[in-house]
Amino acid sequence: MKTIDFKELQATVLKENYCSGCGVCTALSDGAIQMEINSRGQYFPKKIQSKQNPQVVCPFADHQTDENFLAEEHFHDGKTKFHLQFGFYQEIFAGYVADENIRLKGSSGGGVSWLTNKLLDEKLTDYVVHVKPSTGKVFFSYEISKNAAELKEGSKSRYYPVSMNKTLQFIKENPGNYTIVGLPCFIKGIRLLQKSDEIFRERIKYTVSLFCGHLKTTHYTSMLISQFQVNEKEVESIDYRHKIPGKPANEYATALKLKSGEILVKPNKELFGTDWGWGLFKLKVCDYCDDIIGETADISFGDAWIPEFVRDWKGTNIIVTRNPELHHLIENGIQSGELQMKPLPPEKLIESQAGGFRHRREGLAYRLYLDQKNGRWTPPKRVPPEKIKSKKRRKIYELRILLRDISLYSENYKQPELLKKEIMPIVHKLNKVYEHSAWTKLRLKIKNLFK
Ligand SMILES: Cc1cc2nc3c(=O)[nH]c(=O)nc-3n(C[C@H](O)[C@H](O)[C@H](O)COP(=O)(O)OP(=O)(O)OC[C@H]3O[C@@H](n4cnc5c(N)ncnc54)[C@H](O)[C@@H]3O)c2cc1C
Known part of the structure; x- marks a missing residue:
């Protein structure tokens, strides 16, 4: 199998932020590479011995x-x-x-x-x-x-x-x-x-x-905690999947255990930013995964x-x-x-x-097409780049890229009211596309009925 060196990793995967933070690249480096959480709240490799250029493997590099x-x-x-x-x-x-x-x-x-x-x-x-x-x-x-x-x-x-x-x-x-x-x-x-x-x-x-x-950055957790009106330093642990008796399994809650022993629980429906479809604070690389x-x-x-x-x-x-x-x-x-x-x-x-299959097959094909058009390097994928036919689906994927990027670089992750101001205009646009496609589907159904 073709391995690559760290310089190549830097020029491809790391330059475009296609890193999931797995840390596999450190394993063959004899301590020359370490993982650190960066300002976006995601693990990223850092070379600490400047003279070396170790060989690495990476799930998003081109190993053919x-x-x-x-x-x-x-x-x-x-x-x-x-x-x-x-x-x-x-x-x-x-x-x-x-x-x-x-x-x-x-x-x-x-x-x-x-x-x-x-x-x-x-x-x-x-x-x-x-x-x-x-x-x-x-x-x-x-x-x-x-x-x-x-x-x-x-x-x-x-x-x-x-x-x-x-x-x-x-x-x-x-x-x-x-x-x-x-x-x-x-x-x-x-x-x-x-x-x-x-x-x-x-x-x-x-x-x-x-x-x-997809996986989230640490800023997702900060955003959740800030909605409980507690300081992050007071929190001992967080349960993202607190089960609620009698509710469907996908309607769970978030629970915080404070260092004082107190437990705070809020249903995710009441917490801003937990809609998985919006993809807030999603690692960029998750949009480039087809598994x-x-x-x-x-x-x-x-x-x-x-x-x-x-x-x-x-x-x-x-x-x-x-x-x-x-x-x-x-x-x-x-x-x-x-x-x-x-x-x-x-x-x-x-x-x-x-x-998941739709977003990372059809959606991925369109994202790869957009990147290719802009001359950007992308990880090699099993899905070929394609300008998908549906205008509405294209719009949905474009708006999701915006939501991902705005949240990734936002400094308001601990201030839900300010974050909402950045995010909600895009969410409204996304909802309009969905409403529009629901209307179109209904109109087509009625038309077919009369036919
Ligand atoms: C980031 C993330 C995204 C997911 N997305 C989906 C999805 O889209 N669709 C779907 O059907 N399921 C998804 N899952 C999986 C699902 O949430 C459950 O983890 C899975 O069904 C196993 O449940 P369980 O009750 O058998 O696991 P448990 O008995 O609860 O055990 C969970 C195991 O997973 C390990 N684990 C927890 N978090 C992580 C992590 N971040 N990385 C590596 N290991 C971890 C724990 O250490 C433990 O060993 C996702 C999980 C994660 C962490």
């Missing part, structure tokens, strides 16, 4: 290999099928963990916590590398869990930037076998690392991906927000298995009653992530 190629190397064994939209899979399941202690603590059905616990319990892995509340300056970070008690603190989805740099260093220095939980681009980075370095190839035994809409479910991972977990399951406030997972050993664990879990799960047809998976 893509998700299909990487996945095929691992999963093309006759047991897996291939779907044009989401790649290799052995089986798709929907359901939840029967033990309510695990399910209610998880974001969806608690599947990731159950699986990682099982892997430790059955000694199939020595270490689980995942995201937990941090005791340092940041709210969350990648940490290593060796037993059930340590693992427990790591459930729930964290809409917060994280980097694997320190845990990759730990893996390098400590023999053992590891399971890594990460977002799709982080797992792609791990696969690239495994291709370039024997230690990572041997020690990382399993990869677990979360489905991913929604973590196609290169051994197993992937997402939210089953489709009519059949969304009404259950306790949460339901969609699971995509690829690695036969992990598939077997899931099947055993179903047989023993630890997992309440059933196979799900591929169309249902696509339905559950319909917005």
Whole structure:
């Protein structure tokens, strides 16, 4: 596989801010590259030894290999099928963990916590590398869990930037076998690392991906906290996916635990900027990703927000298995009653992530077309650039770029009233396009009816 040097990374990925902060670029650099949170509130690599120009791998650099190629190397064994939209899979399941202690603590059905616990319990892995509340300056970070008690603190989805740099260093220095939980681009980075370095190839035994809409900068968290009228310094931890009994699973709340012990909860419907479709404080690179479910991972977990399951406030997972050993664990879990799960047809998976697929296939094609027109370098993608036909969809994607960029560079992330003044004019325009397209659809329906 073609590796690149840091200078090339700087001239391409970093220059245009196509960095997800995964930290994979630090792993081969012998300490020459470090990750830091920058003024936009996202992790970014920094070269600290100026004379060196280390070789790096990066999920958004041009390594002349893509998700299909990487996945095929691992999963093309006759047991897996291939779907044009989401790649290799052995089986798709929907359901939840029967033990309510695990399910209610998880974001969806608690599947990731159950699986990682099982892997430790059955000694199939020595270490689980995942995201937990941090005791340092940041709210969350990648940490290593060796037993059930340590693992427990790591459930729930964290809409917060994280980097694997320190845990990759730990893996390098400590023999053992590891399971890594990460977002799709982080797992792609791990696969690239495994291709370039024997230690990572041997020690990382399993990869677990979360489905991913997009990741936020730290400013998203600051914006949420500011709407509780508390100072960020008073906050001990934040739960972005607080479940509300009786409400549909996608109508969750944000909960803050203050250092005083007090817990404050607000439904997301009452919090400005939480509409995922607006994409406020979204990392720019998330608009240049075409892997929604973590196609290169051994197993992937997402939210089953489709009519059949969304009404259950306790949460339901969609699971995509690829690695036969992990598939077997899931099947055993179903047989023993630890997992309440059933196979799900591929169309249902696509339905559950319909917005994500649209935005990062059709939308990505249009964004790549716009960049190409402006002579900008873009990460190589499986989706070709295209000036899509629908004028309305083009407008929607253009307005979303504006929302992303205005929020990314806004200095008003701790002042919701000022932020609203920047954001709402664009949101009104976006709503008008949606209203207009709803009217057009209705008019066409009536016309067809008369025909
Ligand atoms: C940024 C982000 C965007 C997402 N977007 C979508 C989406 O568009 N559609 C969808 O269906 N699902 C999405 N998910 C996944 C979903 O929210 C659940 O995480 C998933 O269904 C697993 O739920 P669970 O109850 O099985 O996990 P839990 O049992 O709650 O365990 C969660 C695991 O994920 C790890 N984790 C938490 N946050 C991060 C993070 N930022 N990076 C890496 N690991 C982390 C935890 O350490 C833990 O091991 C997203 C998650 C994140 C973090």
